[in-house]
Structure formats: structure tokens, C-alpha cells
Amino acid sequence: MSKTLIQFFGGLKTIGGTIIQLQYGQARVIFDFGLTFDPGTAIFDGQVKVRNSAIVRDYLKLGMIPKIEGIYNKEQIASDSVISAEEYEGETAVLISHLHLDHMGAIGCIDPSIPVYMTEQSRLLYEQLEIIGEGVPGDRSYQSCEYNQSFHIGEIKVTPISVDHDVIGACAFHLETPDAKIIYTGDFRLHGSSPEKMKEFLQKVKELKYDALIIEGTLLKSEDELAEHLLVSNNELSDELLTEPKLQNKVAQMLKETEGIGVFNFYHRNMERINGMCKAGEEANRKVVLEIKTVQLAHTFLPKCHFYIFESEELKTSLRENKLFDWQKQLLEKYPLINAQKINDNPSRYFVQNSYENIMELFDLHVENGIYIHSNGVPLGDYDPAFHNLQKILGLLSLERIEVSSGGHALPQHLKYIVDELDPKVLIPLHSFYPERLKPKNGQQLLPVYGEVYEIGDIVNR
Ligand SMILES: [Zn+2]
Ligand SMILES: [Zn+2]
Incomplete structure (x- = not known):
């Protein structure tokens, strides 16, 4: 019998650039495919030109996109760097939670034979971004999915669930295989215009059930900046908070x-x-x-x-x-x-x-x-x-x-609120400089490392 394998390629200790692969049997989904944003150290500093026709090769060489087998076009990769999409036997789909560059900046690098799913609202926004010249480099089309409507990639069942973030079309993904159920939150906040979306999100994922929760932690801070006793679950919006x-x-x-x-x-x-x-x-x-x-x-x-x-x-x-x-x-x-x-x-x-x-x-x-x-x-x-x-x-x-700003990310106490409400068996915080600060209520915390493949069913039942 197959097992659910999960591997992390980006975004563990950075803000964005989250790239995770979930595999079951011959099928896999890769979720989010963005670039980390660090203008202080970026090679493409606004002066160095991006070579659109060589983007996959260049991004791979610079380590901006990961060496994942079977997702890039044969002609666009340097000969021996990684197995191309044509040479790969399994079924692959890419899922995009929302249209911020740190989650979708590299989707144009994915071979057109592989479907890239985003919510219909995201796809409509992407269409408009292309019109105004803000599409990402790469020539391909994108597939849409609907909130709360499940679809299958092999034996992996995918359900997009609406979350409140500072861009339209944002969603979380519920992923179900024969031996594991996982939620990936994408980015979210409780202080947006539609707080009811997060209530519905909690309700919906509780209905669908889950073993592991992969959650963003952008606003987590070091212990010096945010003492342990202050990182307690709270879903209130304080008077000072600019919603x-x-x-x-x-x-x-x-x-x-x-x-x-x-x-x-x-x-x-x-x-x-x-x-x-x-x-x-x-x-x-x-x-x-x-x-x-x-x-x-x-x-x-x-x-x-x-x-x-x-x-x-x-x-x-x-x-x-x-x-x-x-x-x-x-x-x-x-x-x-x-x-x-x-x-x-x-x-x-x-x-x-x-x-x-x-x-x-x-x-x-x-x-x-x-x-x-x-x-x-x-x-x-x-x-x-x-x-x-x-x-x-x-x-x-x-x-x-x-x-006069209001960010798109959940405050630390709100992150803890979501974690405690869901109380998963396994908590995987990422998309953060301090993921270790987000502790589970009862389950175990998994801080994954690159290069390791995790058998999620085994971890859950440990
Ligand atoms: Zn992000
Ligand atoms: Zn975002």
C-alpha cells in the first residue's frame, strides 16, 4: 500500500517562496510556487535583465526555484540538471493559494503539460494582471477551481477553502489521501474586511477533518520581541489594531x-x-x-x-x-x-x-x-x-x-487562536523567520528540513 509522502522545497524559514510536495502513489500535488522576496540581496536588482526565454535555466542556476523532478520543460533546463516533465511518469498538479508573488512568482516556469490550479477569482485577477503587463514571465495557461468543490489528482482529493487575505481569490487547501488529511492555510488574517470567512474556514475544515496543519507564521517574532506568555490564543481585534x-x-x-x-x-x-x-x-x-x-x-x-x-x-x-x-x-x-x-x-x-x-x-x-x-x-x-x-x-x-497600513497576515495571538481551535495532531509552521515559536496545543510540532521526505501517516500515528 502507498504512503503519503511530504517534502519541503522552500519557505520553511523565509517569508514566502513556500513550495511543498505531497505525494501518494503515482500522483502528487505541489502547492504554491512563488519566489522569496528579499530586495536587499536579490540578483535581479531591477538592473540585471530577466531573460524570459531562459528563465527556467537561469532561476534554477540561481537557486530561485527548486530542482524538483518532472515539472520543467526539457528544452528549458540545462541538460543534466533535473529530470524534465516529459521524462517523468507520475501525475502532477500545482496548486496556488493566492496571487502574491511569493506564492506564484515562478508559475510561468512550470511545463504547460502540468495543470496549475488557482481559484476562479484568482484566475480572473491573473487575466487582468496579464492585460496590464504584470503577468509573470512564461507562456502557459492556468486552470481554475472553485471554493468548497473538491477535485482529484490521482488518489489525492483537493478542496480549496476561502480565507481572508489582502488579495482576492485567496484560499487554503484541504488535501486528503487514503492515509492522511492535511490543511495548508496559505496566507490569512483575522483583521480583514471579511472576518466571517475565517469562521467559515474553521467550520469547514473541522467538517472535513485533518491530521496535520501547515500554517503560515509571518508575524511571529523572536522571544526578545515577543515574550512567551504573550503568545496566547486570542481572536479579539484590539482597539489600536487598524483593520x-x-x-x-x-x-x-x-x-x-x-x-x-x-x-x-x-x-x-x-x-x-x-x-x-x-x-x-x-x-x-x-x-x-x-x-x-x-x-x-x-x-x-x-x-x-x-x-x-x-x-x-x-x-x-x-x-x-x-x-x-x-x-x-x-x-x-x-x-x-x-x-x-x-x-x-x-x-x-x-x-x-x-x-x-x-x-x-x-x-x-x-x-x-x-x-x-x-x-x-x-x-x-x-x-x-x-x-x-x-x-x-x-x-x-x-x-x-x-x-497608514494594515497587513495581510494574522497577528501572533491570532495564529495561536487558529492553532488551538484546530488542535491538530501535527503542526507544521512555516513562511516565517521564527516558525518554532508557534506551538501546538496538544499535538506535536514538526519543523521540517530541506532534503528530507516525511511519511505523514507515520508521523500522525506515532
Ligand atoms: Zn506569503
Ligand atoms: Zn500573501
Whole structure:
């Protein structure tokens, strides 16, 4: 009889880059296929070019993707490095929990003969990302799955379950083989816009039953930063905690108290945040002006929001030279354009999106007495060299940066709450610098190492 084997290829002690293989007999699923994000040490520093046609070979050489047998195209790998998809006999599927780069940045490297599943919402988002030029390198199609609808890869039964994270389409996976039941949470939080999703998640996985829980631990800290007695189960949202709904109110309040322009920098894969910023602007009686790429996403997913398109220098040139993409033409027929001059007539009436890559646009705007609301947009913090440049540029503009952020990850006490609620026989924390800090209630903690294959059924019954 076959056994359920589990092997870890990435993400054990890093934030993201989680890659896990679960095998039963001739079938296996590999879940999440992202890249770790560390701008301080990344080889592709924004200057070194990514060679799209050699990406698998290059990523393998740099250790950015793991040497897993049977998932890469024969022609794209260096001859003897690893067995190709064509040469592999078993059945494989890849599962993607959500569309953050640390979970999906390398999906384009997977051979097109292998299905890559993501929820239908994620697939729709991916389609839009491709339209605006933010798809990942690699040419292939993606398969969709539905929440709570199981499907089989060989004898492995896969059930996607909705979780609340700061990107639409996020899910956890429940994986069942003849000898083991496992939950992989992906990334999640309890302080998002839909806390009920996490209640339903708990209910659903309890119904499905489980032996092992693989859980993210992004916000776990060292013992010096977070004492043991404080890491206790608690699902409350404290008054100070800026939840996604509270963030919107805070931004609205700040805008009302500001005499000049409001500028904001966020991550546009977060639809709840786009929605919150639009609502905050509306409440403060300001016109919300978005970059055209964000307008494409808002147009698709937030049909009730009101906004304008910012006429950046790049867009102005494309208009003048008649070089607009079709999607841009369609948006321009529907949403009005607003340029810097117009905004400068009365900056206090506007709330303008500005991504870091477009920061030069701010030099055309009157930003006196304005604010720069930094709301989880890149560069995120001190660990990114670009962060210092952002501060330098804002210094030149005399524009004050105010951080108003709400992260996508569960707080330590919330992680412990989920663990204690589920109380699995085996707890596998990862996607964390301090996975060992997340302790099980009654079961055993497994801190896996790379290169080891674990017989999950044996561990569960030990
Ligand atoms: Zn992540
Ligand atoms: Zn994430």
C-alpha cells in the first residue's frame, strides 16, 4: 500500500517562496510556487535583465526555484540538471493559494503539460494582471477551481477553502489521501474586511477533518520581541489594531484634516484597499484619481467605485502618438482623464494614487500642505534599498510620508487562536523567520528540513 509522502522545497524559514510536495502513489500535488522576496540581496536588482526565454535555466542556476523532478520543460533546463516533465511518469498538479508573488512568482516556469490550479477569482485577477503587463514571465495557461468543490489528482482529493487575505481569490487547501488529511492555510488574517470567512474556514475544515496543519507564521517574532506568555490564543481585534474597515475611516479623517493634496501609494492587487481609498476620498469630498493600470483592475472588480484616470507623462505621450493599448482606449472612453494642471487648480479637492515607479509625476503637482499616505505599497520598509530613495525624493518634495497600513497576515495571538481551535495532531509552521515559536496545543510540532521526505501517516500515528 502507498504512503503519503511530504517534502519541503522552500519557505520553511523565509517569508514566502513556500513550495511543498505531497505525494501518494503515482500522483502528487505541489502547492504554491512563488519566489522569496528579499530586495536587499536579490540578483535581479531591477538592473540585471530577466531573460524570459531562459528563465527556467537561469532561476534554477540561481537557486530561485527548486530542482524538483518532472515539472520543467526539457528544452528549458540545462541538460543534466533535473529530470524534465516529459521524462517523468507520475501525475502532477500545482496548486496556488493566492496571487502574491511569493506564492506564484515562478508559475510561468512550470511545463504547460502540468495543470496549475488557482481559484476562479484568482484566475480572473491573473487575466487582468496579464492585460496590464504584470503577468509573470512564461507562456502557459492556468486552470481554475472553485471554493468548497473538491477535485482529484490521482488518489489525492483537493478542496480549496476561502480565507481572508489582502488579495482576492485567496484560499487554503484541504488535501486528503487514503492515509492522511492535511490543511495548508496559505496566507490569512483575522483583521480583514471579511472576518466571517475565517469562521467559515474553521467550520469547514473541522467538517472535513485533518491530521496535520501547515500554517503560515509571518508575524511571529523572536522571544526578545515577543515574550512567551504573550503568545496566547486570542481572536479579539484590539482597539489600536487598524483593520481594513478602520483604515478607510482613518484615511478619510486624515484627508478632511489636510489642506493640500492627498497622495497615496498602495498595492493594487488589494481590491479592498482600492475600494477603501475610493470611499475615503468620496467621504472627504475629493476626486479619486488612479493610475490607468489600477483603473483597469477597479473597472473589472469594483464596478460601484468612482474614480478618474491620472494623465501621467507616459499616458500623455501614448495619446499624442496614438500608441494606446486597446484596454487603455476602452477605459478612456468610460472614465474621465485628469491631468496635473487640473489638480493644481485646487489640490485640496483631490486624492491621487502614485506608485513608487511613477514618483516623478509628483514633481508636476503642487504638494504644499499635502500628505503622502503610504498604505502597504512598495517599497515597504527599511529592508528594501528603494525605501531610502523614496524618503529622499519625498524629502526633496517636502512631502510628509505617513504610514497608514494594515497587513495581510494574522497577528501572533491570532495564529495561536487558529492553532488551538484546530488542535491538530501535527503542526507544521512555516513562511516565517521564527516558525518554532508557534506551538501546538496538544499535538506535536514538526519543523521540517530541506532534503528530507516525511511519511505523514507515520508521523500522525506515532
Ligand atoms: Zn506569503
Ligand atoms: Zn500573501
